[in-house]
Amino acid sequence: EIVLTQSPGTLSLSPGERATLSCRASQSVSSSYLAWYQQKPGQAPRLLIYGASSRATGIPDRFSGSGSGTDFTLTISRLEPEDFAVYYCQQYGSSTGTFGQGTKVEIK
Amino acid sequence: QVQLQESGPGLVKPSETLSLTCAVSGYSISSGYYWGWIRQPPGKGLEWIGSIYHSGSTYYNPSLKSRVTISVDTSKNQFSLKLSSVTAADTAVYYCARDLITDSSGYYDYWGQGTLVTVSS
Secondary structure (H helix, E strand, O other), rough: OOEEEOOEEEEEEEEOOOOEEEEEEOOHHHOOOEEEEEEOOOOOEEEEOOOOOOOOOOOOOOOOEEEEEEEEEEEEEOOOOHHOEEEEEEOOOOOOOOOOHHHHHHHH | EEEEEEEOOEEEOOOOEEEEEEEOOOOHHHOOOOEEEEEEEOOOOOOEEEEEEEOOOEEEEOHHHHEEEEEEEEEOOOOOOOOOOHHHHHHHEEEEEEEEOOOOOOEEEEOOOEEEEEOOO
C-alpha cells in the first residue's frame, strides 16, 4: 500500500498569501495518478485536482497542482477567505487508492 | 447535475452489520462509471472502502474486503454497502461517491453529503 505523507500539518496564512502544500508518497505514483481535495467542516470533500495537475470542473485557476514520482505539490496562488479548509491528497495509481492525512490551512 | 444521497441507520451495535444505501439522481448508474464508498472516522482522514460498476463488478480495499459487500440496484438507481462484524473502529462518516477509475483505482468527483454511523451498544 502506498503511504502518502502531507506537510505541513497546519499552515497559518493570511488572505492574499500564497499557500504551498506538499504530498510525498512512499513509492512512485504510477502515471501521476494523484488527486487533491478540499474539505470544509461538516462537508464532503471537493475534488480540486486530478492527474497531478488537471483542475476539476469549476475550480478557480488560483489552484494548481504539480509534481511526479513521489513528490507532489498543491499551490493556492492567493488565498481567498473561502480557501481556509483541510486539503487531502489521494493516489490512485495502485490497486488500492490511499489518502494523505491532510493539511489544515488556517487563518493567521 | 449528479447528486448522491446516503441513507441508513445512524447507530449499529457491535458485531452487527452496517447497511447503507446511496441514491443517485441526475445520472443513470446504468450509463457507466464505478460508484464507491469512502469513510472518515471523526477527526481523522479518509479511507476508500470499495466500488461497484452497474454490471455488478466490484473492487474492494483489501483491509476491509473480508467484511464488505457492495451491491447495485439499477432499477432504483442506487447502490448499497454492507459491512459486517462492526466494532467501534468502524464509527465514521460514510460517503458515497462517483469513482472515476483508471487502470488501477479511482478518484472521486461527485460526493454525497455523508452520514455518520456510530457503533455502540
